[in-house]
Structure formats: structure tokens, C-alpha cells
Amino acid sequence: MTGAKWRWGFLDLVVIVFALIPVLWIASLSFKTPATITDGDFIPREWTLENYRNIFNTDQFVRALVNSIGIGLISTLVAVVLGTMAAYAIARLDFPGKKLLIGISLLIAMFPQVSLVSPLFEIERSIGLFDTWPGLILPYITFGLPLAIYTLSAFFRQIPWDLEKAAKMDGATQGEAFRRVIAPLAAPGVFTTAILVFIFCWNDFLFAISLTSTERSRTVPAALSFFQGASQFEDPTGAISAAAVIITIPIILFVLFFQRRIVSGLTSGAVKG
Amino acid sequence: MxxxxxxxxxxxxxxxxxxxxxxxxxxxxxxxxxxxxxxxxxxxxxxxxxxxxxxxxxxxxxxxxxxxxxxxxxxxxxxxxxxxxxxxxxxxxxxxxxxxxxxxxxxxxxxxxxxxxxxxxxxxxxxxxxxxxxxxxxxxxxxxxxxxxxxxxxxxxxxxxxxxxxxxxxxxxxxxxxxxxxxxxxxxxxxxxxxxxxxxxxxxxxxxxxxxxxxxxxxxxxxxHPNNLFVAGFIGSPSMNFLPATVSDGSLHTSLGDFPLGERLRSRLADVSGDLIVGIRPEHFEDASLIEDSIRQRGAEFEATADLVESMGSDKYVYFTVEGEKASAAELEELAADAGSGDLPSSGSNLVCRFSAESRVKEGDTARIWVNLDKIHLFDPSNGRNVTLHEGRSSGVSA
CATH class of the missing domain: 3.40.50.300 (P-loop containing nucleotide triphosphate hydrolases)
Incomplete structure (x- = not known):
């Protein structure tokens, strides 16, 4: 028994180390001075915050951060609102074309995104969406929606249908039943979905690099690749590392804060059990 | 309201x-x-x-x-x-x-x-x-x-x-x-x-x-006054006993023995012939030794060996096995399936009787049992109808 425990413990450790070493390495690089950046030490010999100061002083990074947050939040909001309604319908109603809708959303979720880059580039250029916020928000919603529909319909299925019937008997309209009874119970699911969709938008590099050309709408992952040193001969590794650390922080915070909400038993006590 | x-x-x-x-x-x-x-x-x-x-x-x-x-x-x-x-x-x-x-x-x-x-x-x-x-x-x-x-x-x-x-x-x-x-x-x-x-x-x-x-x-x-077999079997706990029966020469032939048909039954059975199902509630049986002579004539007696006696304090439930065919009708199968006893193996039919607490019947004893013929019901197995009911009572049936 204890042998098995040790083996599992060791395996867990290997996985954690494997996943975390690169993150720590980036963090370490971001604190190194330009002179020591190539020395290969895991712990910096000379600590500096210069890299962070530099990236926040450049318009390039700050502007990209604003784009990332703005585009991510708007896409998430739209995808979650539409996804909630669609998922509710899928979980509760029988309507013609329901299977087709589920099939199509699965198809979109599985579709190789890279094959859409060239057509989207051409389309967006010809209708003037290229290098604008909507130009990125639209594809993000497209790919965020299936994700939202799938996670949310699983959540809605868990909510006992009797609650909705009870609300109707108590005098609620369909809308009131949804707003006052179902929606509060689905809140943890909506949160989880929102976080997943936001992380998807936040991390995207493919669309961000392909559908933007200036600082106007370039998000952080794309902007990173345009970082340059102070001169042609200076290596921007430190700045890139610092920016990478900065954009990882919100994701870590999200997961830490909402972990409990994500795995929540809010519906317990609704029915006998 | x-x-x-x-x-x-x-x-x-x-x-x-x-x-x-x-x-x-x-x-x-x-x-x-x-x-x-x-x-x-x-x-x-x-x-x-x-x-x-x-x-x-x-x-x-x-x-x-x-x-x-x-x-x-x-x-x-x-x-x-x-x-x-x-x-x-x-x-x-x-x-x-x-x-x-x-x-x-x-x-x-x-x-x-x-x-x-x-x-x-x-x-x-x-x-x-x-x-x-x-x-x-x-x-x-x-x-x-x-x-x-x-x-x-x-x-x-x-x-x-x-x-x-x-x-x-x-x-x-x-x-x-x-x-x-x-x-x-x-x-x-x-x-x-x-x-x-x-x-x-x-x-x-x-x-x-x-x-x-x-x-x-x-x-x-x-x-x-159950309208039909289904109602008779559904209402009551323990439920009504059902046995196959036939009528000829003014008496009712069942696996318990032949019972005389009283005035009540004879008038109802005028236009009924062939196989019937007889239904008797557990409380309409009694230990024959406890029956007073004044009411003894309202019923008939037979003998059977008690399989099991459950004493409830206020009264006793006595179980008998009656050899011979079981009563069969669609309604009874449905009730058995609903009760989850549809596939219980058994030879013959089980009979549940409720005796008063003074009864001395023990497991394994051969008991003499009195059955109140005034209270028995007869059903037509083909449609489940209770043929012993007054005409006036059969309202409300839909089938």
C-alpha cells in the first residue's frame, strides 16, 4: 500500500517538475540583467527589475495588454451569454435540428484553426475588419461558443427539472423561472465557462498574429514576437520573459480564486438525496 | 377554493x-x-x-x-x-x-x-x-x-x-x-x-x-364492493386471495372444496357459466373452532395445513398452500408484476387468512377453517368483472 503511494507520489513529482521547470526558467530569465542572461544559471546571480520597468515603459506592451484584456472580456461575455441560452435550450427543450446544432458546434470545436487563417485574412481585409478589435472578437466567439455550450449544457442537465416546474407552479413565467431559479444555480457553471473561454482568448496566438498588423489591436502573445532590444544587436530575451510572466499571472489568479467555485455543490439540498 | x-x-x-x-x-x-x-x-x-x-x-x-x-x-x-x-x-x-x-x-x-x-x-x-x-x-x-x-x-x-x-x-x-x-x-x-x-x-x-x-x-x-379483479387485488393489505372456481349443480367447486351457493350468489350467477375466479379477503376466514353456531351456517368449512403463522398481537395471519391450479387473469399478472412477486416460484396458490388472536393454530397443524360465504366475490376471468355485484354498483367501470 505504502509502496504504491510512494510510486504515485514520485510520478506526481515528475509531472509537476516537468510542467513547472520551464515556467520557473522564464521567471528566472525575467529577473536577470542583460549581461548574465546567457549564463545558464537557474537562480539569477544579479537580480533586477529592469526588464519589467522597460516593458511597462514601452507603449507597445501596455497597449497590447489593453487589447488582450478588452478583446478577451468582450469575447467571453458574448460567448457566455449566447452559450447560456443555447445550452439551456439544448438541455431542456426538444426542438427540430437539436442534434444538428450539437453536431455543428462539435465540428467547430474540432476544426483545425490554422486552415481558417488564410480565408479569414482575406475576408477580413475585404470587409475592413482586418487589424480591428471586432476582427479578433468574431473568431474568438466562434471558437469559444462550442466550448461554452458544451460545458454549460452539462451544468444545466444537473439542475433538477422539478425546480423549474415548481417555479412555474409558484406563478413564475418561463423567463422568471430561468432568471430567479435556474440562473443562480447555474452560476458556478457560468463562472467556470467564462474562465475557460477567457483563457482560450487570452492564450490565442494564431489568430492574433495573423489578423493584426499594428499595435491597434495586437494582443500580448502576438506583441511578444515583435519585441526588440534597444539596438539591433541587443537581445530582447529579458523583456519577452518579463512580458510572458506578466500575462501568466492573471491565469494563475483566476484558477486559484475560482477553483472552489468551479467544483461547487451548490445544487445539493434541492431534492432528496 | x-x-x-x-x-x-x-x-x-x-x-x-x-x-x-x-x-x-x-x-x-x-x-x-x-x-x-x-x-x-x-x-x-x-x-x-x-x-x-x-x-x-x-x-x-x-x-x-x-x-x-x-x-x-x-x-x-x-x-x-x-x-x-x-x-x-x-x-x-x-x-x-x-x-x-x-x-x-x-x-x-x-x-x-x-x-x-x-x-x-x-x-x-x-x-x-x-x-x-x-x-x-x-x-x-x-x-x-x-x-x-x-x-x-x-x-x-x-x-x-x-x-x-x-x-x-x-x-x-x-x-x-x-x-x-x-x-x-x-x-x-x-x-x-x-x-x-x-x-x-x-x-x-x-x-x-x-x-x-x-x-x-x-x-x-x-x-x-370492488368492480373488478384489479381493484379487488389492488386495495387491501394483505391482498385478497384468488382461486380458480367453477359453478355447477348449485354449488361452487374450488380447490378448497365445494361450497353451497347461497341465495345471494345464485341470483347473480343466473347468466354466468364456465370458469370463475373466487376472491376472499383474509379476514373472511376464521379458525372454525372459534365460530359460534349462530353464524356457522353462513359459511362453509374446509381443512388445510398451516405453513406459517404470524402473530400480530391483535390477530394472527396464517398462511396455507392450496394445491391445484392458480387463478390466472391479465389483471392478476399485472398486480403481481407491480408488487414484484410475478416471478416467485410456487406450486399451487398461497392463501392468507386472518384469524383472531385466540386461535391456537400452530405451524404444521392441520386446521379447520371457516369461510364466510356472504362476503366472497366471484370474478369473470375473461374480463375481470365482479359478477357478484349489484347492477347498481357497476357504475364507474370503464373497460
Whole structure:
């Protein structure tokens, strides 16, 4: 028994180390001075915050951060609102074309995104969406929606249908039943979905690099690749590392804060059990 | 408060199955009506149609004289208690009970007053600030009742409200429900699959089978004068004993022996011939040694060996095995399947008798048993009809 425990413990450790070493390495690089950046030490010999100061002083990074947050939040909001309604319908109603809708959303979720880059580039250029916020928000919603529909319909299925019937008997309209009874119970699911969709938008590099050309709408992952040193001969590794650390922080915070909400038993006590 | 009339109400599902067919029932103002039957008999569907949670395929439903077929549940002004209780888990007990009043846009003071009043009736006052997750099963059940009574609706609908409680609590809550209904005088339709609940609670009981009403009547009437085999077998615990029988030369031939046909039976059997099923309730048997001579002649006697004796204190249940064929009819198979005893192996039929406590019968004894022939029922196995009933009693049969 204890042998098995040790083996599992060791395996867990290997996985954690494997996943975390690169993150720590980036963090370490971001604190190194330009002179020591190539020395290969895991712990910096000379600590500096210069890299962070530099990236926040450049318009390039700050502007990209604003784009990332703005585009991510708007896409998430739209995808979650539409996804909630669609998922509710899928979980509760029988309507013609329901299977087709589920099939199509699965198809979109599985579709190789890279094959859409060239057509989207051409389309967006010809209708003037290229290098604008909507130009990125639209594809993000497209790919965020299936994700939202799938996670949310699983959540809605868990909510006992009797609650909705009870609300109707108590005098609620369909809308009131949804707003006052179902929606509060689905809140943890909506949160989880929102976080997943936001992380998807936040991390995207493919669309961000392909559908933007200036600082106007370039998000952080794309902007990173345009970082340059102070001169042609200076290596921007430190700045890139610092920016990478900065954009990882919100994701870590999200997961830490909402972990409990994500795995929540809010519906317990609704029915006998 | 209002009367509820179901006029040929039918529910057909899109795949063609008829869940409820031509359901006719008039429920008087303030009446407590029970819909009872085995699972899948359409009782819950009927209740949901009254509630408005299911569409009515054809027929008419009138509440308080008004046709409500096309009205939404919220416009029918009726309250429902669900089997699962369906309490809102994100709200406290107080908020749960106030919910229908809030939707009705009552003032804050009035809501508080009504909730407090209902809470007092159901002894929930101390629990008002708890969430449903922190309540016991019985408490949750009371909150569900509270949510129904708080807005004084025209009628209550209850869908097996006690079936999730343990046996002892269920008996307790049965009296709570009964008293509450008497006190409020609100028309109530109550669905259950438990015949004991049906017998003890209702003013009238509606027995359903496969979407059709079998018999409607007061509990005692259903017990004493069942229309058909199904009703006879469903009502009563332990249930009625059934044995195959034939009639010839003025006597009834059964595997228990030949019984003389009295005046009562002879007149009913004038136009009946061939195979019959005889039905005898356990209490219509008695230990022959305890029978006084004055009533001995009303019955007949036979001998059998007791397999098992259960002494209940007040009386004794004695089990016998009777060799020979079993009574067979579609209704009996259905009842056995519902009770889960359809595939029990047994040779011959089992007979359950209720003797008075003074009986000295022991397991393995050969006992002399007296059967009260005034009380036996004879059924036609082809259609299940009770051929011993008066003509006047056979109203309400649909089959």
C-alpha cells in the first residue's frame, strides 16, 4: 500500500517538475540583467527589475495588454451569454435540428484553426475588419461558443427539472423561472465557462498574429514576437520573459480564486438525496 | 377554493401511446381525491395535466367552472407539492415560502405575515433562516407543503409527497396532511402508488390502470364492493386471495372444496357459466373452532395445513398452500408484476387468512377453517368483472 503511494507520489513529482521547470526558467530569465542572461544559471546571480520597468515603459506592451484584456472580456461575455441560452435550450427543450446544432458546434470545436487563417485574412481585409478589435472578437466567439455550450449544457442537465416546474407552479413565467431559479444555480457553471473561454482568448496566438498588423489591436502573445532590444544587436530575451510572466499571472489568479467555485455543490439540498 | 372537472381528458404522446384515455371526474369544492394505481398507470400524467405542466391532447379541464386547457400553470392558481420537494437550494426556508408571494407582487409586510402564519401551522418557525441543504427529509417535506399553502390557492396537487420519507415518518406526515387539508378545506388531488395512503387519506379514491379509471368511490366502498379483479387485488393489505372456481349443480367447486351457493350468489350467477375466479379477503376466514353456531351456517368449512403463522398481537395471519391450479387473469399478472412477486416460484396458490388472536393454530397443524360465504366475490376471468355485484354498483367501470 505504502509502496504504491510512494510510486504515485514520485510520478506526481515528475509531472509537476516537468510542467513547472520551464515556467520557473522564464521567471528566472525575467529577473536577470542583460549581461548574465546567457549564463545558464537557474537562480539569477544579479537580480533586477529592469526588464519589467522597460516593458511597462514601452507603449507597445501596455497597449497590447489593453487589447488582450478588452478583446478577451468582450469575447467571453458574448460567448457566455449566447452559450447560456443555447445550452439551456439544448438541455431542456426538444426542438427540430437539436442534434444538428450539437453536431455543428462539435465540428467547430474540432476544426483545425490554422486552415481558417488564410480565408479569414482575406475576408477580413475585404470587409475592413482586418487589424480591428471586432476582427479578433468574431473568431474568438466562434471558437469559444462550442466550448461554452458544451460545458454549460452539462451544468444545466444537473439542475433538477422539478425546480423549474415548481417555479412555474409558484406563478413564475418561463423567463422568471430561468432568471430567479435556474440562473443562480447555474452560476458556478457560468463562472467556470467564462474562465475557460477567457483563457482560450487570452492564450490565442494564431489568430492574433495573423489578423493584426499594428499595435491597434495586437494582443500580448502576438506583441511578444515583435519585441526588440534597444539596438539591433541587443537581445530582447529579458523583456519577452518579463512580458510572458506578466500575462501568466492573471491565469494563475483566476484558477486559484475560482477553483472552489468551479467544483461547487451548490445544487445539493434541492431534492432528496 | 374551487371544483375541478375533468371531461374526457386524454393524453396522447407523439409516438402514439395513450397515457390517459377519456378521464372523467368531477372533484367537488374542498374534496380530497386520491389518484392511485401501479407505476405507469397515468396518474402522474393526469396530475400534471391539471397543473398545466403537460398539455391536454383532447377533452376539457375546468377549474371553478372555467375552461383552463390553454392556461399557463401560473394562471390556474393552484399549488403543487413534488415528490422530490423541489425546494430552491439557493434560498432559505423563508425565501422559499415567500417566492410565490413575491411573484404575486404582495407587499413586504403581507408576505412576512403569511409566511410566519404558514410556518406556525407547519412548525417551521425555528427553521426559517436555514437553507434546504441543512434540513432533514421530513423538514424539507414540510417546507414544500408550506410553499404550497402560503398563498391560499384554489387547489393543491400533490405528487407522491410522502414517498421519500421513511416508513414511520410517512405515517406521521399522513395525519399532518390529512389534518391540514381538513383545516384549510382546500380542494386536493393527491397521487400515490401506496394503497394504504389512498385508503386512509381520501374522501374519494380513483383507481387507475393503463390510463383508464377502474373505479371511483369512497375507500370503504372500494374495499367492500370492488368492480373488478384489479381493484379487488389492488386495495387491501394483505391482498385478497384468488382461486380458480367453477359453478355447477348449485354449488361452487374450488380447490378448497365445494361450497353451497347461497341465495345471494345464485341470483347473480343466473347468466354466468364456465370458469370463475373466487376472491376472499383474509379476514373472511376464521379458525372454525372459534365460530359460534349462530353464524356457522353462513359459511362453509374446509381443512388445510398451516405453513406459517404470524402473530400480530391483535390477530394472527396464517398462511396455507392450496394445491391445484392458480387463478390466472391479465389483471392478476399485472398486480403481481407491480408488487414484484410475478416471478416467485410456487406450486399451487398461497392463501392468507386472518384469524383472531385466540386461535391456537400452530405451524404444521392441520386446521379447520371457516369461510364466510356472504362476503366472497366471484370474478369473470375473461374480463375481470365482479359478477357478484349489484347492477347498481357497476357504475364507474370503464373497460
Amino acid at each position: 374551487a371544483d375541478i372537472v375533468l371531461d374526457k381528458v386524454t393524453k396522447a404522446f407523439p409516438d402514439g401511446t395513450l397515457a390517459v384515455q377519456e378521464f372523467n371526474l368531477e372533484i367537488a369544492d374542498g374534496e380530497f381525491v386520491i389518484l392511485v394505481g401501479p407505476s405507469g398507470c397515468g396518474k402522474s400524467t393526469t396530475l400534471n395535466m391539471i397543473a398545466g405542466l403537460e398539455d391536454i391532447s383532447s377533452g376539457e379541464l375546468r377549474i371553478d367552472g372555467q375552461r383552463v386547457n390553454d392556461k399557463a400553470p401560473r394562471d390556474r392558481d393552484i399549488a403543487m407539492v413534488f415528490q422530490s420537494y423541489a425546494l430552491y437550494p439557493n434560498m432559505t426556508v423563508r425565501e422559499n415560502m415567500a417566492f410565490p408571494l413575491k411573484l404575486a407582487k404582495l407587499s413586504r409586510e403581507e408576505i412576512d405575515r403569511k409566511v410566519d402564519e404558514a410556518a406556525k401551522v407547519l412548525e417551521l418557525t425555528a427553521l426559517l433562516d436555514r437553507k434546504p441543504a441543512n434540513l432533514s427529509g421530513g423538514q424539507r417535506q414540510r417546507v414544500a407543503m408550506g410553499r404550497a399553502i402560503v398563498r391560499s390557492p384554489k387547489a393543491f396537487l400533490m405528487d407522491e409527497p410522502l414517498s421519500n420519507l421513511d416508513a414511520k415518518l410517512r405515517v406521521q406526515m399522513r395525519t399532518v396532511v390529512s389534518r391540514l387539508q381538513k383545516r384549510l378545506g382546500t380542494t386536493t388531488v393527491y397521487v400515490t402508488h401506496d394503497q394504504t395512503e389512498a385508503m386512509t387519506l381520501g374522501d374519494r379514491v380513483v383507481i387507475m390502470r393503463a390510463g383508464a379509471i377502474q373505479q371511483v368511490g369512497e375507500p370503504q366502498e372500494l374495499y367492500d
